[in-house]
Amino acid sequence: MKLFFLLLLFNFSFAQKDVYPVEEKHLHLINNPNYSNEIFKDINNVLDKFLGRWTYSDMNYEVVIEIFKYFDEINQQDALYINLKLNKNDEILINTLNQNFPNIIVGASFLDSKDTNSVIVYFSEIQTEKVLLCGHDSSVNLKLNDKYLYWEIKPRELTYNKTAKLLPIKMRFQKN
Numbered sequence: 001m002k003l004f005f006l007l008l009l010f011n012f013s014f015a016q017k018d019v020y021p022v023e024e025k026h027l028h029l030i031n032n033p034n035y036s037n038e039i040f041k042d043i044n045n046v047l048d049k050f051l052g053r054w055t056y057s058d059m060n061y062e063v064v065i066e067i068f069k070y071f072d073e074i075n076q077q078d079a080l081y082i083n084l085k086l087n088k089n090d091e092i093l094i095n096t097l098n099q100n101f102p103n104i105i106v107g108a109s110f111l112d113s114k115d116t117n118s119v120i121v122y123f124s125e126i127q128t129e130k131v132l133l134c135g136h137d138s139s140v141n142l143k144l145n146d147k148y149l150y151w152e153i154k155p156r157e158l159t160y161n162k163t164a165k166l167l168p169i170k171m172r173f174q175k176n
Helices: 002-013 022-031
Strands: 018-021 038-041 052-057 061-072 077-088 091-095 105-109 118-124 137-145 148-152 170-175
Touching: 018 022, 022 038, 022 077, 022 105, 061 105, 061 170, 077 118
Parallel strands: 018 038, 038 077
Antiparallel strands: 052 061, 052 170, 061 077, 077 091, 077 105, 105 118, 118 137, 137 148, 148 170
16 A cells, blocks of 8 residues: 555655747746646747847947747746946957856746747846846847847846946847
8 A cells, every 4th residue: 555655645745747839938827826737849840949148239339149949947948148348448248158058048938829939038137247136127129120130138127236237228230
């Protein structure tokens, strides 16, 4: 009898989870906030178009981002992470391009499952020589349009995030 209960417990601990498209996660959160038996995968490859190396420059800034896909164990979903290099007036302020793991910019939230060209990622503070780590996040809206990737942080999102304040609020990246 004990063996039966142990086998039953073992089977429940490895119960199969339901798999849904990552772009539909917001619908599941609205309808079922306890989504512990659900995994959100990029089964429609909607994240792939964001991947790669993108550049932005103007008179003062040169920004390079590299976007990668990974599985976010905590949120049980495929997501993006972004490495970033920021030059301002020829001074490097941030450089995470050499890292190969999720760091300060991560996530993949679609507000509309039909608009897979717009995704939200979250920008955490990092410690640099000029910025102290306080742990505040800002949401970054990424939108693909033709051959450009548009980046926008709402000004109210920058109230406490000193790292994100180092960047322009709006940027238009071109893929390399």
